[in-house]
Amino acid sequence: MASGEIFxxxxxxxxxxxxxxxCINMLERPQSGKIIVDGVDITALSGRELRLARRQIxxxxxxxxxxxxxxxxxxxxxxxxxxxxxxREIKSRVTELLRLVGLEDxxxxxxxxxxxxxxxxxxxxxxxxxxPKVLLSDEATSALDPTxxxxxxxxLKDINRSLGLTxxxxxxxxxxxxEICDRVAVIHNGRIVEVGTVLDIFSHPRSSTAKAFTxxxxxxxxxxxxxxxxxxxxxxxxxxxxxxxxxARPVISSxxxxxxxxxxxxxxxxxxxxxxxxxxxxxxxxxxAPHVEGAIEHMTSLGLRVxxxxxxxxxxxNGKAAxxxxxxEAG
Amino acid sequence: xxxxxxxxxxxxxxxxxxxQATMETLWMVGLSTLIAVPCGxxxxxxxxxxxxxxxxxxxxxxxxxxxxxxxxxxxxxxxLMVAIIPFTRLLVGTSIGTTAAVVPLAVAAIPFVARxxxxxxxxxxxxxxxxxxxxxxxxxxxxxKVLIPEALPALVLGTTITTINLVGYSAMAxxxxxGGLGDLxxxxxxxxxxxxxxxxxxxxxxxxxxxxxxxxxWLARKLDHK
Ligand SMILES: Nc1ncnc2c1ncn2[C@@H]1O[C@H](COP(=O)(O)OP(=O)(O)OP(=O)(O)O)[C@@H](O)[C@H]1O
Ligand SMILES: [Mg+2]
Numbered sequence: 001m002a003s004g005e006i007f008x009x010x011x012x013x014x015x016x017x018x019x020x021x022x023c024i025n026m027l028e029r030p031q032s033g034k035i036i037v038d039g040v041d042i043t044a045l046s047g048r049e050l051r052l053a054r055r056q057i058x059x060x061x062x063x064x065x066x067x068x069x070x071x072x073x074x075x076x077x078x079x080x081x082x083x084x085x086x087x088r089e090i091k092s093r094v095t096e097l098l099r100l101v102g103l104e105d106x107x108x109x110x111x112x113x114x115x116x117x118x119x120x121x122x123x124x125x126x127x128x129x130x131x132p133k134v135l136l137s138d139e140a141t142s143a144l145d146p147t148x149x150x151x152x153x154x155x156l157k158d159i160n161r162s163l164g165l166t167x168x169x170x171x172x173x174x175x176x177x178x179e180i181c182d183r184v185a186v187i188h189n190g191r192i193v194e195v196g197t198v199l200d201i202f203s204h205p206r207s208s209t210a211k212a213f214t215x216x217x218x219x220x221x222x223x224x225x226x227x228x229x230x231x232x233x234x235x236x237x238x239x240x241x242x243x244x245x246x247x248a249r250p251v252i253s254s255x256x257x258x259x260x261x262x263x264x265x266x267x268x269x270x271x272x273x274x275x276x277x278x279x280x281x282x283x284x285x286x287x288x289a290p291h292v293e294g295a296i297e298h299m300t301s302l303g304l305r306v307x308x309x310x311x312x313x314x315x316x317x318n319g320k321a322a323x324x325x326x327x328x329e330a331g
Numbered sequence: 332x333x334x335x336x337x338x339x340x341x342x343x344x345x346x347x348x349x350x351q352a353t354m355e356t357l358w359m360v361g362l363s364t365l366i367a368v369p370c371g372x373x374x375x376x377x378x379x380x381x382x383x384x385x386x387x388x389x390x391x392x393x394x395x396x397x398x399x400x401x402x403x404x405x406x407x408x409x410x411l412m413v414a415i416i417p418f419t420r421l422l423v424g425t426s427i428g429t430t431a432a433v434v435p436l437a438v439a440a441i442p443f444v445a446r447x448x449x450x451x452x453x454x455x456x457x458x459x460x461x462x463x464x465x466x467x468x469x470x471x472x473x474x475x476k477v478l479i480p481e482a483l484p485a486l487v488l489g490t491t492i493t494t495i496n497l498v499g500y501s502a503m504a505x506x507x508x509x510g511g512l513g514d515l516x517x518x519x520x521x522x523x524x525x526x527x528x529x530x531x532x533x534x535x536x537x538x539x540x541x542x543x544x545x546x547x548x549w550l551a552r553k554l555d556h557k
Contacts, residue, residue, distance in 0.1 A: 054464075054466065059462070067477065069480040069554075078463070
């Protein structure tokens with residue numbers, strides 16, 4: 001992990017995400033290997049050194065884990081008390097932190113009186129109190145509704161930008177990764193199977209887990225209805241992925257003009273990952289075989305990713321030729 | 332059976348005896364609670380911390396301590412009271428009287444308090460303790476700043492249960508020369524067939540238990556922010 005980045009970790013339930021993040025602050029001891037945080041191997045630290053090292057690592061939790069006996073103020077003050085900070089300094093630091101997370105007016109509320117989003121804000125303020133270098137987040141938004149999730153993610157991103165804080169974010173929601181992560185690791189059965197920029201993973205998922213997750217969020221499965229309604233689907237079915245600027249070019253129409261083929265856009269989606277447009281189209285291309293080949297080559301040379309799709313067995317026959325529909329344009 | 336005339340005649344004396352016996356019971360119960368809670372609390376904390384998965388997991392301390400507590404709790408109070416007479420003499424110089432009764436009462440209550448404390452502390456979510464560990468808290472800080480404050484309402488209710496149990500035990504202690512309401516009930520109500528005295532002591536004990544419970548509930552509610 002590079003300093004200052006938001007690093008996502010995604011994987012199915014039981015993949016070992018929590019275990020990995022808990023190893024980073026030694027809530028769980030790895031049987032083998034080293035864990036280097038800020039140049040220090042924390043597996044080699046003694047109890048006291050480890051406690052000091054832990055102050056450099058903030059953590060937020062799915063179920064917030066706030067002390068119910070303390071107010072929002074008291075919860076944020078907790079790590080400072082542990083460090084032995086004098087009362088006066090604690091007061092000003094806590095006030096500053098509560099302002100940062102937008103809760104200065106709820107300082108005297110107990111966790112039971114706060115909403116889920118507010119509790120997580122207190123959790124974030126508490127995690128930031130000791131000025132950590134890294135913030136670990138284990139499913140911090142999984143218990144929140146989409147709107148609240150969004151606002152918490154914005155807050156994390158703001159903090160990442162303004163404090164230069166490195167964030168390791170664990171989730172099983174690809175939407176969360178897409179929204180704020182710079183890079184992502186895909187974990188499966190306790191192993192990291194894939195690491196790359198979020199855009200990479202979205203556009204070229206290699207592992208089956210990554211494929212499943214990206215398919216989930218982009219919903220690129222061809223709807224069953226499509227197969228049913230196009231019994232006699234003509235030509236080759238292609239999945240064309242656009243990344244970055246190529247998404248903005250009218251590729252399909254130029255291919256249709258250049259080669260003697262027809263293109264029928266059956267399904268498509270355009271999305272943004274980290275401010276980069278990213279899209280996928282499912283297109284049926286028909287025409288003479290050499291022309292179709294040429295069209296595919298041309299698209300590939302333009303930096304598009306073209307995959308041939310197999311029709312499911314039920315819709316396999318090519319009985320009578322269907323009449324051509326209109327030609328679509330991308331972008 | 333006594334008539335209403337007798338009761339009327341003896342009311343001032345009866346009231347005096349009742350008041351004195353009540354004071355004695357309160358003294359025995361109050362003092363033994365004040366001794367048992369501070370002694371039982373650290374034991375309960377130690378049990379929770381050293382148990383498997385606890386913050387100071389220890390495979391020797393936990394089973395040994397747990398065993399001792401179980402032995403302490405399984406000895407019937409009346410037997411314990413007699414069995415520790417030498418110890419009581421050593422501490423207060425006599426084995427008879429209200430103050431002497433405090434010794435077996437406290438000794439019997441300590442393991443009870445330890446278990447109550449243990450179960451109260453176990454109610455705290457593991458996540459909260461883990462969060463404190465992740466922030467670099469020492470075990471001692473976790474005990475003082477997490478375990479005890481988080482369990483405070485439960486600890487208050489546990490103390491209430493202990494105190495009420497001690498009211499019952501103190502009546503038993505009274506039966507062998509400890510004084511208090513139990514003593515009054517035995518000597519007057521039972522041995523002298525004074526049903527009115529018996530009823531009065533029972534009423535007094537009921538009131539006392541009600542009062543303690545209400546006080547405990549009120550305090551626990553005030554401390555609970557869940
Ligand atoms: N690297 C590993 N080696 C051996 N066992 C592992 C490893 N990683 C995880 N495990 C085991 O896998 C189980 C599940 O791990 P974990 O709780 O971390 O999953 P998770 O990805 O956080 O799942 P969830 O999404 O449900 O929270 C645990 O019992 C853990 O001990
Ligand atoms: Mg998990």
